[in-house]
Amino acid sequence: MKPVKVGLLGLGTVGTGVVRIVEGNQEDLSRQVGSPIIIEKIAVKNIEKYRSIEVETAKLTEDPWEVIRDPEIDVIIEVMGGVDQTKEYILEALERGKHIVTANKDLMALHGSEVLAKAQEKQCDIFYEASVAGGIPIIRTLIEGFSSDRITRIMGIVNGTTNFILTKMSQEGASYEEVLKEAQELGYAESDPTSDVEGLDAARKMAILGTLGFRSNVELKDVSVSGISKVTSEDIAFAKKLGYEMKLLGIAERQGDEFTINVQPTMVRKQHPLASVNGVFNAVYVHGEAVGETMFYGAGAGEMPTATSVVADLVAVVKNLKLGVNGLKAIVPYNPKKISNDEDVYFKNFVLLHVDDKAGVLARITQVFAEFDVSLASVVQQPNEVNPDAEIIIVTHLASKASMKKVLEHFETLDVIRRIKSVYRVEG
Amino acid sequence: MKPVKVGLLGLGTVGTGVVRIVEGNQEDLSRQVGSPIIIEKIAVKNIEKYRSIEVETAKLTEDPWEVIRDPEIDVIIEVMGGVDQTKEYILEALERGKHIVTANKDLMALHGSEVLAKAQEKQCDIFYEASVAGGIPIIRTLIEGFSSDRITRIMGIVNGTTNFILTKMSQEGASYEEVLKEAQELGYAESDPTSDVEGLDAARKMAILGTLGFRSNVELKDVSVSGISKVTSEDIAFAKKLGYEMKLLGIAERQGDEFTINVQPTMVRKQHPLASVNGVFNAVYVHGEAVGETMFYGAGAGEMPTATSVVADLVAVVKNLKLGVNGLKAIVPYNPKKISNDEDVYFKNFVLLHVDDKAGVLARITQVFAEFDVSLASVVQQPNEVNPDAEIIIVTHLASKASMKKVLEHFETLDVIRRIKSVYRVEG
Structure with a gap:
């Protein structure tokens, strides 16, 4: 049978994994799709660079356009990263009727x-399983596995770098700075870690999951984000004492026809399945009206896990190619986008305050919560170990995001509060 | 657009859920498939029976053939259960060019x-996501999500009844008999619980998962089975003391081109993701050469979770119908079936012996292990609390199934051993 020819944009970590799988599992793959799959051309930054795999030099080019314009090539796998220039490549490839597999969460x-609209116009496939949670087939699961259900909540540990950092801080009591440095040395964190630690990477993935889960066109600006750079080992120790683990969670939740998506460090009760997801692993918890609680766990990044998802998408494209149905199964998000007001988003909160150690302080503080209708699940006042302040540790019942905002604004004006030390969302 | 008409065989728990979802999510479903989906006819045992949902009496029939022979019906959903008679219905429906969605693990x-061969011959779809692990889309995941990978190991908690029993025994220290009775009262166990507690139900599901994971035609007779009816609360207490939870695990594992599938009560180390899967929940742990460790968790049974999978399959059938590609994506298992010899299957074991409390006994017992080349990770001898025997608790290193069999056979002949109290596989 006529082989299917594939062009690869990028031969970094994931690209290398893709070559390994396509070559190593060639027999298995061709049994499934009915013909050989050949990686015909590969665009790289530097042809001369040393690589851990052997690739025919004749297949390499430093010009991505050469791959995109090759009329022999049916499918483009984009694993080079980047946004604006890469979008241009992908739009042109689609224009030429080529199908796309991408691992590019930023682009998506x-x-x-x-790009999805362009793909539909040209009746091309564009698949992006690898863009979220590496080797976990969560995109397929949301599109196909739960096509019948109404998803009400998606909670994801979708950034391995921050989960590695928080896990190490929790297990070893180490500081954020120490563990970040270790993560950088191990290659788990970039030299500029901003995108990971400030939650931006997670927010991009949550925008993709929200779009699929709620079948509505979620944009990055719809996601509220706060990162982990201010989480201290003291905070994590408090969390553990109360029976929680600290996790950077992306939480997409729907009430009626409105939804909200928030990424923030969250205290997760130890019994919750997400609490024991450790290190660089990812997990996505999905709640559907009919299916109830589910969770999907696996490696969120890395050469081979991510390449598994890329090549599974390639198999899907080639099967569609054989059947002549590329681009015909895409679902355009059909639900209008309505973002919930902060008045309608409820969650529990952990609040740690440093206050003057004198009579009546606790009364004034609890009075503020009452004023804004936030009821409290537990309150502990204790002396601080290192300075003359007292510490007040409060866990609220479900409170609206808007009310909590007002409470915290009010706290800024209270002279008895020396410092709002930490505020975290609490789940489970 | 012309509606797609569906015939339903069975209106028990799952069938009721299917009607609820198809009616309740009609708008969402028709957005995805491009036309309404109508449940046209339903075969039931007794038309007069009280039901928790309203169904037009005109749609009901007590004759399944009436549904199967209706030329208006495109898709048959089989949720009536049973094997021989049901197979006849399904084969005849396929003969008539109808597509099948079934939740029937026994049949599959x-x-x-x-039935898959018949479906291929008639270019019909037959999907069976709901047959394993209820609402968890594990069949899709193995076929599509991991199409690119070589699966080396599948470990499943795929029977909710036994997981409920073992969880209760572990959490409350209750006896097997007490908890089984409670499970029966709650409707989690049948009045004749044999199929669940003896592992047969799990074995059927593992045969299905093994077929998909190893792309080889696994039959029920290829699965070795032992159930949980001999597990005692004492055994579970021992497991916990050593850092394990007792689970009924189906384990399908591959070495080279051979595989083995075993269902047995297994001590799972507490840190393993399967150890904290409790109650009626199911989970399937999948290890692939490229993707590494993954786990999929959710409700293994119940009206709505199982119906979620059934209706997701229905959506897939209808999408294929619109594209005219039904039956064209099926993969016939292409790997020849080679079952590993017991000499080549290695795992760790827990062994609890009651022995004479006198000098030299431990030496004789450890001598037997040495003779058959089984090395020991830990050995503890202690007096039994209720009788004059001593207890010896042994955990082995990895040992071949064949060697362990010989050790245990030899133990039967040793006069110093009063009783081989328990033997369990150990994982993690």
Whole structure:
């Protein structure tokens, strides 16, 4: 049978894994799709660079356009990263009727609707399983596995770097700075870690999951984000004492026809399945009206896990190619986008305050919560170990995001509060 | 657009859920498939029976053939259960060019290859996501999500009844008999619980998962089975003391081109993701050469979770119908079936012996292990609390199934051993 020819944009970590799988599992793959799959051309930054795999030099080019314009090539796998230039490549490839497999979360979160629309116009497939949670087939699961259900909540540990950092801080009592440095040395964190630690990477992935889960066109700007750079080992120790683990959670939740998506460090009760997801692993917890609680766990990044998802998408494209049905199964998000007001988003909160150690302080503070209708699940006042302040540790019942905001604003004006030390969402 | 008409065989727990979802999510479903989906006819045992949902009496029939022979019906959903008679219905429906969605693990485990061949011959779809692990889309995951990978190991908690029993025994220290009775009262166990507690139900599901994971035609007879009816609360207490939870695990594992599938009560180390899967929940742990460790968790049974999978399959059938590609994506298992010899299957073991409390006994017992080349990770001898015997608790290193069999056979002949109290596989 006529082989299917594939062009690869990028031969970094994931690209290398893709070559390994396509070559190593060639027999298995061709049994499934009915013909050989050949990686015909590969665009790289530098042809001369040393690589851990052998690739025919004749297949390499430093010009991505050469791959995109090759009329022999049916499918483009994009694993080079980047946004604006890469979008241009992908749009041109689609224009030429080529199908796309991409691992590019930034592109899909920022310009997903544009490239998906172009793909539909040209009756091309564009698959992006590897863009979220590496080897976990969560995109397929949301599109196909739960096509019948109404998803009400998606909670994800979708950034391995921050989960590695928080796990180490929790297990070893180490500081954020120490563990970040270790993560950088191990290659788990970039030299500029901003995108990971400030939650931006997780927010992009949550925008993609929200779009699929709620079948509505979620954009990055719809996601509220706060990162982990201010989480201290003291906070984590408090969390553990109360029976929680600290996790950077992306939480997409729907009430009626409105939804909200928030990424923030969250105290997760130890019994919750997400609490024991450790190290660089990822997990996505999905709640559907009919299916109830589910969770999907696996490696969120890395050469081979991510390549598994890329090549599974390639198999899907080639099967569609054989059947002549590429681009015909895409679902355009059909639900209008309505973001919930902060008045309608409820969660529990952990609040740690440093206050003057004198009579009546606790009364004034609890009075503020009462004023804004936030009821409290537990309150502990204790002397601080290192300075003359007292510490007040409060866990609220479910409170609206808006009310909590007002409470915290009010606290800024209270002279008895020396410092709002930490505020975290609490789940489970 | 012309509606797609569906015939339903069975209106028990799952069938009721299917009606609820198809009616309740009609708008969402028709957005995805491009036309309404109508449940046209329903075969039931007794038309007069009280039901928790309203169904037009005109749609009901007590004759399944009436549904199967209706030329208006495109898709048959089989949720009536049973094997021989049901197979006849399904084969006849396929003969008439109708597509099948079934939740019937017994049928698929016993006659899967026959009905799949018939479906291929007639270019019909037959999907069976709901047959394993209820609401968890594990079948899709193995077929599509991991199409690119070589699966080396599948470990499943795929029977909710036994997981409920073992969880209760572990959490409350209750006896097997007490908890079984409670499970029966709650409707989690049948009045004749044999199929669940003796591991047969799990074996059927593992035969299905093994077929998909190893792309080889696994039959029920290829699965070795032992159930939980001999597990005592004492055994579970021992497991916990050593850092394990007792679970009924189905384990399908591959070495080279050979595989083995075993269902047995297993001590799972507490840190393993399967150890904290409790109650009626199911989970399937999958290890692939490229993707590494993954786990999929959710409700293994119940009206709505199982119906979620059934209706997701229905959506897939209808999408294929619109594209005219039904039956064209099926993969016939292409790997020849080679079952590993017991000499080549290695795992750790827990052994609890009651022995004479006198000098030299431990030496004789450890001598037997040495003779058959089984090395020991830990050995503890202690007096039994209620009788004059001593207890010896042994955990082995990895040992071949064949060697362990010989050790245990030899133990039967040793006069110093009063009783081989328990033997369990150990994982993690």
